[in-house]
Amino acid sequence: MNLKSKPFNVSIAILGHVDSGKTTLAKMISTTKSTAAFDKSPQSQERKITLDLGFSSTKIPIPEHLQKRAEEMQIKEIQFTFVDCPGHASLIRTVVGGSQIIDMAIMVIDITKGIQTQTAEDFIIASIWTNKMVIVLNKTDLLPEEKLKKRIELLEKHIKKALSDSPFGNSPIVSVSALQSKGNELVMKELQNMIEIPERINTKNPFVMLVDHCFNLKGKGTIITGTIIQGSCSVSDTIEFPSLNEQRRIKSMQIFHEDVLQAEKGDRVGICISQFDSKLFERGIVCQPGAISSFTGAIALFNRIKFFKHPIKSRSKLHITIGHETVMTKFLFFKPPKEKKEVSFDNFTTDLEYLYVDEFKQEDSPIFALLKFEKKILALNNSLLIGGKLEIPLESNECRIAFSGQIINGFNWETESKSLKENLKIASFKFRTGLVDRVQDSSTLIGKDLFGKGAEIKRYSGTQVSIENKDGKKTDGTIISSFGKTGKFKIRIDSNDSSWIEVGNIIKMRKTKYVFLV
Structure with missing residues (x-):
């Protein structure tokens, strides 16, 4: 078989909580199994659960809505590759690794149990990589006919409500009994209706x-x-x-x-x-020889997962998964001033002074981050990644996925961080406060309590400050000189309207410090 005659491959993850019937469904809709399929490992067979990624496939003719596109690309046949992912919460690293190669997803839900902990986490993982999903309510054979219809209606309503603001809000929902091989044609029909031929850009790049x-x-x-x-x-x-x-x-x-x-x-x-x-x-x-380098540091772009409830602080550590590798990673978050540039993959530059972000909150997404890995990783620039707190106890029923992202630039921390520190300016601001001691005239005032007695105030000549009253009204000013020998100082008011300034108003001076990871 040559390249032009082989089928076009579309990878479909099969996700769901442990014991929801994912592997049984994979058997039902597959015609060909790989050497790693259907829980072949002795450990999987012994424990009767999926412990590793399994792969199987089936070929389909070109759907009618893709005929023109397939003809342009000389595609004569499509192959679905099913990636059977473990459902046990402790195997999340394996699920994340498998999810990074998918084009579409199938979410399997035990109709007798509904959405469970790992189901919810798998929805989050899938949404990072795709917006195409078929939801399968499995094990219909476990319910009597008179209860089945009502249960399907109730569960469909609950699922649609839970996914209403997600990429899967309009996903088709089908009911099957994988064990009895009932409903496989419904699953395949929805997959074929949904499929698009994904862009396979950069096929000429190194293998x-x-x-x-x-x-x-x-x-x-x-x-x-x-x-x-x-x-x-x-x-x-x-x-x-x-x-x-x-x-x-x-x-x-x-x-x-x-x-x-x-x-x-x-x-x-x-x-x-x-x-x-x-x-x-x-x-x-x-x-291809030489195509991949090892990284111990990186600049990345992150988006926070709103269901992650823990704080994500600069200089803290979380697990990062890239490909099939998971590594503990330290972070420092930063963003450009709002008036300068939007945060995007293509807009990172060391020519800009960035603002340090102490805690990565939902409203900060997307955000830049400086990463320091605890060990070398192998990855491409632009590699996709997932970060999380994987040590959260399984019984806590919490979302462990904190953010998704993409590597902008990887580097060797030991040899390149010194140069990066000199060029990447991440500013952390601290404020020193004082009070208005006297309003000398409409353009000049005297301040106090910003400096100690004997301070070299002339060093701060030309430094910008702000003056604020208790109602939040503010204006800028500039320190021009000391005033006496008790630490008082003279400020030139920048605004033409200074009539509201009075004794006791607050004076703030911002001090800039550049930060980096150690």
Whole structure:
């Protein structure tokens, strides 16, 4: 199979609370399974829950609404790759890693239990990556016919209300019994109605693949399976394992058991290499040699998740997940003055003086952040990320996802932070306050209590201050000299209207300090 004849891949995450029937549903709507599908691991079979990402697929003809687009792109067939994600709350790192390769999502809800803790968290995770979802009410076989219709109506009403201000407010809701294979055609119909052919930009960029499984295949070699997130690869290409500093040549490739010569961004592919110990590599990144660098620091753009109820303070630490890797990370938040520039991925520059933000609140989104990782990570600039407080106890029923974001620029903290500190100006302001002691005339006043006795007030000549009264009226002024030897000082009033200024009004002087992470 060559690149033009292979189907166009669309990845669909199957999410939901533990024991909601995700894996059973995946079996129902799939026609082909991968080497990592349907809880094949001994641990999953023993515990009877999904412990790792599972992959399966099915092919569909081009839906009518995509005929023209598919013809333009020379696509003859579409392949749905289903990513079966664990439902247990303790496996959130695996869910986050799997969610980063998806184009659409299926949310499976146990019809007898409704929205549960992990269901709600999965809605949040999915909303970061996609706005396309089919909601599946599973296990209809557990309810008698006379109660089923009423339960469906009640649950649909509750779900629509809960999702009314989310990207999934208008998502279709279907009822199925995955165990009895009833309703699979409803799920597939909604997926086909919803599907669009996603943009696969940067397919000419260097090859990068998120690997989720690595194992030996007797008589063949070592197999790595994963999803290509950038570029393309071909048989005989040399690929690199940057975490191991090793390179291997691609012997052969398959997409769900079909041999291919090439694979591109968006494809889930199995790559066969030789003379490689699979025990050295479980999951992570492979790429074109030299395409990936390691980071220990980064500038990023963040958006806060409104359901996260804990404060997010500068210089605090949270978990960050990028790809399949989770690392503890320290933050410092900052933003430009409102009148200067909006906060966006393309607007970051070291030419601007930024304002330090002590606590990242909802109204601050989006915001810039300086990141310091506790260990090296492998990632691309522009990589998507999720941050959270993953140590929150499972029984607390709290949202652990704090923010989502994107890396603007990664760097080596040890060698580059000194230069960045000199160029990245993040200003923290402290205010010193005094009082109006005397109004000398309409343009001059005398202040006190801003400086101590014997202070070198001439150092502050030309410094801007503000004068405020108890009603909130204010104007600016400039310190021009000391006045006597008791710490008093003279201020020139900048406003033409100073008639309201009187003894006892507050004088504020702002002191600027530039901050950085240590």
